[in-house]
Amino acid sequence: MSKPASDPGEGSADRELTMSRAMVDAIASEMRESEDVFYMGEDVQDYGGIFDSTEGLLDEFGRDRIMDVPISETAYVGAAVGAAQSGMRPIAEIMFADFVGVCLDQVYNQMAKNTYMSGGSVNVPMVLTTAVGGTYNDAAQHSQTLYGLFAHLPGMKVVVPSTAYDAKGLMHAAVRDDDPVVYMFHKRLMGIGWMPAPEGPKTPVPDEDYTIPLGEANVKREGDDVTVVTLGLHVHRALEAADELEGDVDVEVIDLRTLVPFDTETVVDSVRKTGNLVVVDEDYESFGVTSEVTARVAERAPEALEAVERVAVPDVPIPYSRPLENEVNPDSDDIVEAVESLK
Amino acid sequence: MYENVVTARHYEERLQEVYLEGKQPAFDISAGTIPGELHLAAGHEAAAAGVCAHLREEDTVTAPHRPHHVAIAKGVDLRRMTAEILGRETGLCRGKGGHMHLFDPDVNFACSGIIAQGCPPAVGAAMAADKRNEDSVAVAYLGEGAVDQGAFLESLNLAAVQNLPVVFVVEDNDWAISMPQERVTDVHTPAERADGFDMPGVRVDHDDAVAVYEAARDAVGRARNGNGPTLLDVQVHRRMGHFMGDAESYRPDEDSERAQRLDAIERLAEDLREHGVEDAELNEIREDAEERVEDAIEWARDQPEPDPEDAYEDVFVDETAAASGGDD
Numbered sequence: 001m002s003k004p005a006s007d008p009g010e011g012s013a014d015r016e017l018t019m020s021r022a023m024v025d026a027i028a029s030e031m032r033e034s035e036d037v038f039y040m041g042e043d044v045q046d047y048g049g050i051f052d053s054t055e056g057l058l059d060e061f062g063r064d065r066i067m068d069v070p071i072s073e074t075a076y077v078g079a080a081v082g083a084a085q086s087g088m089r090p091i092a093e094i095m096f097a098d099f100v101g102v103c104l105d106q107v108y109n110q111m112a113k114n115t116y117m118s119g120g121s122v123n124v125p126m127v128l129t130t131a132v133g134g135t136y137n138d139a140a141q142h143s144q145t146l147y148g149l150f151a152h153l154p155g156m157k158v159v160v161p162s163t164a165y166d167a168k169g170l171m172h173a174a175v176r177d178d179d180p181v182v183y184m185f186h187k188r189l190m191g192i193g194w195m196p197a198p199e200g201p202k203t204p205v206p207d208e209d210y211t212i213p214l215g216e217a218n219v220k221r222e223g224d225d226v227t228v229v230t231l232g233l234h235v236h237r238a239l240e241a242a243d244e245l246e247g248d249v250d251v252e253v254i255d256l257r258t259l260v261p262f263d264t265e266t267v268v269d270s271v272r273k274t275g276n277l278v279v280v281d282e283d284y285e286s287f288g289v290t291s292e293v294t295a296r297v298a299e300r301a302p303e304a305l306e307a308v309e310r311v312a313v314p315d316v317p318i319p320y321s322r323p324l325e326n327e328v329n330p331d332s333d334d335i336v337e338a339v340e341s342l343k
Numbered sequence: 344m345y346e347n348v349v350t351a352r353h354y355e356e357r358l359q360e361v362y363l364e365g366k367q368p369a370f371d372i373s374a375g376t377i378p379g380e381l382h383l384a385a386g387h388e389a390a391a392a393g394v395c396a397h398l399r400e401e402d403t404v405t406a407p408h409r410p411h412h413v414a415i416a417k418g419v420d421l422r423r424m425t426a427e428i429l430g431r432e433t434g435l436c437r438g439k440g441g442h443m444h445l446f447d448p449d450v451n452f453a454c455s456g457i458i459a460q461g462c463p464p465a466v467g468a469a470m471a472a473d474k475r476n477e478d479s480v481a482v483a484y485l486g487e488g489a490v491d492q493g494a495f496l497e498s499l500n501l502a503a504v505q506n507l508p509v510v511f512v513v514e515d516n517d518w519a520i521s522m523p524q525e526r527v528t529d530v531h532t533p534a535e536r537a538d539g540f541d542m543p544g545v546r547v548d549h550d551d552a553v554a555v556y557e558a559a560r561d562a563v564g565r566a567r568n569g570n571g572p573t574l575l576d577v578q579v580h581r582r583m584g585h586f587m588g589d590a591e592s593y594r595p596d597e598d599s600e601r602a603q604r605l606d607a608i609e610r611l612a613e614d615l616r617e618h619g620v621e622d623a624e625l626n627e628i629r630e631d632a633e634e635r636v637e638d639a640i641e642w643a644r645d646q647p648e649p650d651p652e653d654a655y656e657d658v659f660v661d662e663t664a665a666a667s668g669g670d671d
Contacts, residue, residue, distance in 0.1 A: 043520045068526060070491035070522075071459075071527070072491040072492060075491075099457060101457075102457070102460075102492070136379060137430070139441040139456065141443065141444065141455070141456035141457055193369075194370045195372055195373065196369075314655065316655060319654050320430055320436075320441030321430030321434075321438030322373075322648070324438055324649055327651035
């Protein structure tokens with residue numbers, strides 16, 4: 001694969017893209033670069049992906065490289081593992097992260113472990129893309145975020161873009177990576193017509209290729225009083241909360257961007273400065289991102305840590321009814337409340 | 344059967360209208376009276392009514408994410424189902440399940456929002472009946488797009504090898520969202536899948552409700568008499584998009600037109616007329632059905648939304664266990 005270009009920086013672009021367009025931009029570029037890259041999923045050809053994850057790619061690359069597959073996740077995700085072990089660079093899409101249960105063995109026993117179990121003699125350079133998140137009342141089987149599941153099981157890198165700029169850079173990095181990468185995009189950030197995005201994910205995106213290295217968190221907003229660590233949709237909700245608190249509490253917002261590898265240093269440095277930590281996640285609270293971030297800070301900088309709050313889905317399946325889903329899905333008010341409770 | 348199909352059709356058409364309330368002019372899936380996705384089954388009614396006509400209350404049905412017509416045919420409470428779809432407290436699932444996840448234990452009806460995943464639980468219900476020497480049967484519904492799933496194929500095998508009273512009903516509408524059948528499998532019809540499991544596979548073309556009724560009588564009878572499972576494959580027609588908001592740009596116009604033209608309900612009405620049923624009687628059945636649908640929708644609209652705190656209940660049977668997780 002070609003060597004990663006250096007990051008040209010957001011300011012160099014004069015076009016703005018939605019997150020889905022930015023993802024597609026990177027995929028198209030990688031497919032032009034290498035015949036080894038191809039995309040498999042359900043409704044990714046004529047439909048262009050239910051969440052526009054492959055919109056327009058069929059026209060340029062045809063049905064051999066943008067492949068609609070039977071609703072057989074075990075077969076096609078496993079086939080991606082096999083093709084990757086044969087030296088190709090497949091991208092396989094599971095339409096909703098909730099559906100990963102159908103093919104979990106291929107994900108956590110094959111895709112994730114073959115490099116290790118083979119003593120490093122084979123590797124699995126594939127990308128598994130999947131849509132996550134609720135906020136649209138689709139209930140417990142179509143709204144999960146499941147960051148913790150993938151990040152918990154060793155052998156998979158896990159990336160979660162929150163903006164179009166990051167979506168492109170992380171996709172380039174994911175395709176070029178020699179390990180399996182799970183690329184989890186939040187439906188609400190994609191910029192699709194029927195699910196309006198908040199302010200924020202649509203950003204300038206350079207034409208040229210660039211990578212965002214996996215394992216580098218992004219300090220989205222600097223502040224001295226409280227560190228808010230989050231990812232995905234909740235980066236935007238945290239920024240909104242920080243704006244609301246301006247004048248009272250000076251909030252620093254960190255976008256993790258990748259869970260594996262995890263940028264402990266950026267988080268710990270921030271807490272050393274602020275002394276206060278709020279972790280926000282749309283995944284379930286227990287045994288997840290909030291626990292992990294808190295534990296890492298507690299291990300590395302116990303003397304700096306004055307107080308911690310976790311804001312996550314409180315260990316219930318995502319309910320359907322609007323008032324119920326609003327109750328369990330963290331919003332900016334919940335983040336404001338958590339930050340205020342520390343001061 | 345006619346009452347069931349006209350109730351289901353009118354219900355779907357009215358839900359379509361209610362769904363669009365609050366979502367105009369710019370379509371926003373999370374806005375309006377009915378939030379989330381809505382998958383309608385207009386054009387599938389014969390597969391539901393023709394099979395469920397042979398079922399008793401104690402028989403189990405598992406439906407996929409397009410469940411309303413099957414629920415109606417199985418006798419699920421229409422008011423409480425509608426309240427669930429509107430996310431109300433008195434809905435079948437207290438507002439937690441929504442339209443893809445309807446549970447009505449009173450008539451042994453359940454759903455799953457994930458393709459083919461209702462098949463194994465149907466096998467389990469049949470297993471329970473078998474172990475208890477009861478003569479109830481289980482019916483698993485799925486779409487033709489789901490017949491490539493492991494959960495379906497493994498369920499066929501388990502039901503066959505254990506000779507369990509299960510009927511698998513494939514509603515073949517030709518489209519798995521945007522994928523026409525010929526692009527996802529080389530097996531000509533879903534019924535042929537049965538061949539690999541030493542199980543009868545029966546295909547009913549032209550969503551003919553009477554033909555479905557006759558084929559299902561044999562299949563359900565075989566199951567109830569201890570003669571094992573059957574795969575019943577019913578051609579249906581998708582009259583609407585995969586979900587509300589699906590513009591179907593991938594679908595040829597002639598295919599959509601064909602679905603509109605071939606209407607199982609009109610075919611059934613014609614059959615009934617030929618057997619001497621008067622138009623007046625058919626009209627009366629239809630008008631009664633429409634009234635029941637209106638009543639259910641109006642009743643559901645008047646129901647309260649759940650209290651947000653209810654979100655924490657029902658994770659476990661023992662509520663104190665649920666309280667140990669989550670925000671303190």
